Amino acid sequence: MSELASGSSAQRTPPGAHLPEHPDFLWRTPEPRRTYDVVIVGGGGHGLATAHYLAKNHGITNVAVLEKGWLAGGNMARNTTIIRSNYLWDESAAIYEHALKLWEGLEDDLGYPILFSQRGVLNLAHSEQDVRDSVRRVEANRLNGVDAEWLGPDEVAKLCPIVNVSADIRYPVQGATYQPRAGIAKHDYVAWGFARRADAAGIDLIQDCEVTGFTTDGDRVTGVRTTRGDIACGRVALCAAGHTSVLLDMLGVAAPLQSHPLQALVSELLEPVHPTVVMSNAVHVYVSQAHKGELVMGAGVDSYNGYGQRGAFHVIERQMAAAVELFPVFARAHLLRTWGGIVDVTPDASPIVGRTPYENVYLNCGWGTGGFKATPGIGWCMADTIAHDEPHPHVAPFSLDRFTTGALVDEHGAAAVAH
Incomplete structure (x- = not known):
């Protein structure tokens, strides 16, 4: 999640400037199909960005994004929208700088205004x-x-x-x-832009669809149980921010969150x-x-x-x-x-991204208050990780097993203020 509260861009909107249409007209409201190649749990910024880059970078479109409430109604709608990459450690600087470079071209990529203001x-x-x-x-x-x-x-x-x-x-x-x-952007517009492009690619954005459990076969997850029925899947990406620990409990996976x-x-x-x-x-x-x-x-x-x-x-x-x-x-x-x-x-104030003990489940969590600024960068890297079944180099240092090996990326206070 990000530095939290409602924010947007620097200047007042000029008279006559184009503002986005109401989100109801930006994407479909499909019924969930019974099976997908990829199911993304969490319809916030990270989940929507992952869906967009799965389609754009890898041609993977048989994808469902499941959101228990409304799209981007959780942390994405509750953050202070600060975007920066001035983190201390090499690993952190790499992922946030990757994100910042994507932010600089994101409005053109999405074809949608995001009011990105590089005010420093x-x-x-x-x-x-x-x-x-x-x-x-x-x-x-x-x-x-x-x-x-x-x-x-x-x-x-x-x-x-x-x-x-x-x-x-x-x-x-x-x-x-x-x-x-560094700067800020309009959080709602960012989410709507990603959702609009994902929907146009054929990805199903399914709201009011809470995950209640998983079906498993050995070390694979075969399906997701939801309030709108069971959905079979080839791969699962968990992008549920503060509720990730609840999902991991359903899978019996321990994580230091x-x-x-x-x-x-x-x-x-x-x-x-x-x-x-x-x-x-x-x-x-x-x-x-x-x-x-x-x-x-x-x-x-x-x-x-x-x-x-x-x-x-x-x-x-x-x-x-x-x-x-x-x-x-x-x-x-x-x-x-x-x-x-x-x-x-997390104990080292850095995210957890990558594989889980289940061979087809991928984890993206632990961003503390730094999630919004990472949105396009982590979406890009998560999509790459899912597509190739191998952690993208930018997220490889943030694997879950670092808490066993001791290879921590300790950003406590090093990046100043709320992570």
Whole structure:
């Protein structure tokens, strides 16, 4: 899932600009067939992107995407839509940079507006240790071909004048990393674009279809049991984010996953005042301004485990205090709404992608709050993995067996703020 809450692009929509038609007219509502070559469980961004690239890159179209609610109604509709690739470790930088390059051409690929706005992302540093960690990450990014800069407080203020860079606050801004190519996109449009192209290729997008179990024969899954009947399948891809642990329990597969609520909020509509994306780990908030004018703010993960799409009030309170500390101009802004998504978290804060103990079941989960930014990249790599029955090189380091071998990719805090 991604950094969670409703977001979109930088500028207000120009008068007369084309906006997408209502999603009801974008794809069919088919009845599930009794058998498919590939069944994808989860109709969010990752599931839809996987379906699109199965058709586009590999010509595989006898595919069903099963969604227990409505398409992209889970974490895809509940994220802050931040897109960046400035991760510390080589393995993480590779998959997120692959995704970012796809984002840069995604509107043309889908033939659909996604309001991708490359306004840049600032990750603030507030202590000497923050500065050391941040400069280290900038140098690591550059070695991996990822655009990254280190900015001093004056340069931060020049880039985003509304940030409080005074030395007289609790956590003074001592600088920031900056990725110019980073930005945001409109989450709903992204999902609709992928769904539209998958449907046009002949892939069945089946909503209101909850998976209730699996049928197996030895180390193969032969079918998926759903609230709309049993569906036989050749291969299965699990792309269910926070509910992946529930599906794995049905298969008897153990995975080190914990699900937590993660909430965010949006303000009332405001005039454009926030030109970029600002993230801070020390006061823990991340803020952008959506194309309509609302502020989109993300918070920290609630500490308790759960599958509820809501969060605790005290987290919102801390989030608002952090936002006002960094952006005094927001002190009189009014909160419009708040909600949560369900993040699936692994011990090393990196995803799990690839094979399972079942020879025809593939797993994609554990993205924590980083799922949205990975959407096209992981869709591409999952489709390649399914088509060739071999992990794509970008996802090979994120296999489930790394928790046995000890080859972890520890991104705790290394990428700043909410993963």
